[in-house]
Amino acid sequence: MGSAERKEREKHEMREMILAAAKKLFIKEGFEHVTIRRIAEEIEYSPATVYLYFADKDTILCALQELGFRDLFKRQQVLSAIKNPAEKLRACGKIYMNFAMENQEWYDLMFIMRAPMKAFESPADWNLGKDTYEVLQSIIIDCIDQGYLKAKDPQIACFSLWSLMHGVVSIFIRDRAPMIPKEHQEQVINGILDFTMSELLDK
Amino acid sequence: MGSAERKEREKHEMREMILAAAKKLFIKEGFEHVTIRRIAEEIEYSPATVYLYFADKDTILCALQELGFRDLFKRQQVLSAIKNPAEKLRACGKIYMNFAMENQEWYDLMFIMRAPMKAFESPADWNLGKDTYEVLQSIIIDCIDQGYLKAKDPQIACFSLWSLMHGVVSIFIRDRAPMIPKEHQEQVINGILDFTMSELLDK
Amino acid sequence: MGSAERKEREKHEMREMILAAAKKLFIKEGFEHVTIRRIAEEIEYSPATVYLYFADKDTILCALQELGFRDLFKRQQVLSAIKNPAEKLRACGKIYMNFAMENQEWYDLMFIMRAPMKAFESPADWNLGKDTYEVLQSIIIDCIDQGYLKAKDPQIACFSLWSLMHGVVSIFIRDRAPMIPKEHQEQVINGILDFTMSELLDK
Amino acid sequence: MGSAERKEREKHEMREMILAAAKKLFIKEGFEHVTIRRIAEEIEYSPATVYLYFADKDTILCALQELGFRDLFKRQQVLSAIKNPAEKLRACGKIYMNFAMENQEWYDLMFIMRAPMKAFESPADWNLGKDTYEVLQSIIIDCIDQGYLKAKDPQIACFSLWSLMHGVVSIFIRDRAPMIPKEHQEQVINGILDFTMSELLDK
DNA sequence: AATGAATGAGAGTTCATTCAT
DNA sequence: AATGAATGAACTCTCATTCAT
16 A cells, blocks of 8 residues: 555655745745745745644744754764864864854754744754764764863863854854954854864864 | 923833833743833833834844943953953853853843844944953953963954853853753853863963 | 636636725725725725735725726727817817716826825836827827917927816816816816817817 | 013914924925924924914914915015016916925925815915915906907916916826926926917917 | 635834823 | 823734635
8 A cells, every 4th residue: 555655755745845945945035034925935835735734833943953953964974084083173163163154044043043942842853953962072072082182071072162163153143243244254263263273182 | 400300210210111121021021022012011001102212122122232231341340350360261251151141131132132233233332342342352362461371363262262152151041952951051151161261271 | 617717706806896995995085094904894804815915005006096097098999989180189188077077086096196106107007097198199199280289399288288187177176176166167177178179279 | 461462472473483394394305294293393392382372283284275375475476567468477377387396295285185175164264375366367357358368258268277287287296297207397387388378379 | 635715913113182290 | 381291093014824615
């Protein structure tokens, strides 16, 4: 009976379409233009149809967050090619901040926006976020193990570094650094990476 | 006759009431529920009355921000009592993060919230923010001058430290660290301060 | 299946209903009382529903104007049966003023009302108005060609005649002629036509 | 007892001030910016004060109309210097249209706007309008008497000419002549005067 | 499965007007 | 006489959501 399966598969495809449309709108037009109507238009279905696949708007936002973590996690995969843990750490920071700056509205949804955040209630969904976090964790542990970094508590070191990176990009994304013009932002990001690595790593 | 004075005082009190109501709504219901109508209900006046004291919604938000910057700046004044720049730096970080964690909704408005934030456009208003930033700047320069810190670019060092602190508190405020329970947050903040100081300062 | 057709027809009928309601309000209460809410009440739907059929208030006004121009143009068609250009000119004036006096609120909307009047910006919509104007133009040119009228500049002659007719009816419509009681208005219009023809045409 | 008189005079002066302010706003900023508040600001009194001198906004508008008629009538006074009735007729038209084009919003209030128009209910107020109309009437009668113009019914001739002039300026004021650019309007007005005079007057 | 039609709730804002002082 | 304070009633428009078909 492939009928039930097929239905399942079609349902899944439709959900993907909706999410892809929502993502596109987020990236192209920003949060405030992501309305059910716009999503429906994008996939050329009616608004009511969207509700057949998602209970409400929040549910869509949550699924989109998940997608974001998936994307970020995928970007992190290239790190496995780097052997030196110090280099790896730098690259990891770069990947994170690039993701944020290239997909500002999406990053916003994932890490800044107040909005739905049901995702963080159900542990299942949070797993994806955890995976990306653990990538950073294991690099830091490697750094400590191989003597690049002295830190009593790897958890604190890890959370500090994440905070630093999140701090930088969220200040930029929410426009709180009038002293740094837009065109210097990338340069500042690189400067911060240099500064952090030089301060952090044992010389 | 104190009649004019009394009028002035009453006007001022009304503004305070409105701001207090707005702040309360922020705390209780979050930004998106702060509407002129809700504020008016809260103070038991008509919506039109609110417009007698503030030109528009943005102006209210800005006044609230200003209040926040004023408070933060006042808190920073105790730093002048500390002579050692390294200790001063730590204390400065502590004050900043305490302010954020104790007044989360205010900090949110000042540094996280997406909003018109005219404050950051008109230099006059931004001055308050600049003042608080410059406190950090001058401490860092002292640290460098007195050999506690090696940093090629003090601006980058300063922005990094701000980012770190902002990152930590904004992750907490917007609930993005499910791995750290609320009751451990303060402890983590202290751990991060220790970690940062020990990594940063020359030994 | 005529289902699609029926839908189309129903949609059309709804638009007609809205326009009829708008027109009715114009007549009964004047421009300033024509609000989306009042229209919605009139047709016993919610305000939001109106927006399903018209993008905004302006669009409704424009549609109403268009309808008016269409009607006026249709009335002008009978002129083709008249061969003598002088007679034709008189008939044209009569048709114009009859239209205005019989559909005062419409005429008001088309030619008097202060309003967005996008119609006059987008050439497409203005075409309808242009068509009706050109009917007058070509009659006047015929009059000149066939020696009924001496005029150096046909454009000026044409604009003068339009102005005269518009002046008369707009004075009546906006109630600025207290010296002429309502019941004499038609008689005055005829008198003006006679006077104009006799002065204008070469004898 | 000059006290009562003085009060009366002061009351009158205040009314004049208010009207002058309203007139200024009409001319400078147009109808929609004439609000009680703006008027009050202009005279540096409070809105409530305005209500001590005028029952409501409509009453102010009516008084303003009256003022307009007064101004127009004053402009007409120069006509008495012209002896030839044909020249006088032309000059009268010119004065009328100049007044309209130079004070468009005010003319609008007097002759186009739907607004209050109580003025036309009370004959007392209408008298002023009548006076200006009679200026035109008597000129036309002179033209007929002195053989410049053949017209069976002077009333019809008079109303026709007023209509023509009103038609021209009201088409311009309400922007209904897209075929005539703003910078040509004056030229067209002169053309129409020429055309009218040449057609009308016996040669 | 898909949708056209409809709506309730709500947003910020403006204005003429009133009234106690 | 003058006014500061207050308000009710509007306005246009947008959106997530529902439901009969």
